[in-house]
Amino acid sequence: MSLLNKKSASSSPLRITRNISRGELIEFEFNHQKYSAYSGETIATALMANNIRLFGFNPVSGEPQGLFCAMGVCQQCLVLINDHLVEACQYPISQGLKIFAGKISTPQYTTLASNTHN
Numbered sequence: 001m002s003l004l005n006k007k008s009a010s011s012s013p014l015r016i017t018r019n020i021s022r023g024e025l026i027e028f029e030f031n032h033q034k035y036s037a038y039s040g041e042t043i044a045t046a047l048m049a050n051n052i053r054l055f056g057f058n059p060v061s062g063e064p065q066g067l068f069c070a071m072g073v074c075q076q077c078l079v080l081i082n083d084h085l086v087e088a089c090q091y092p093i094s095q096g097l098k099i100f101a102g103k104i105s106t107p108q109y110t111t112l113a114s115n116t117h118n
């Protein structure tokens, strides 16, 4: 089963639909595929609502990573934006944002990994 799903966030069964107001419907890209989300959501929320669970890979073990603590502590949710690693659970989604899965080979990722595992 693929970890990526092109389903629209606006029709996701994971979303609460009653008694809630949302921001503007926007589009973003993850690994070159287009998805939708709502303004005001975090990247992690946008990815999860689009049924994306794989956010990147552990720089040491190569194991897949995704949302874990959802409060900016574990860094399991790191994704790449403009060649910078950001915590998907802390960074807001925005119109046209281009996001990539965190990769093992980027210098930032390697530096971050060596700093967090000492």
Ligand code: FES
Pocket (backbone or CB within 6 Å): 066, 067, 068, 069, 070, 071, 072, 073, 074, 075, 076, 077, 078, 087, 088, 089, 090
């Ligand atoms: S899920 Fe732990 S820092 Fe984002």
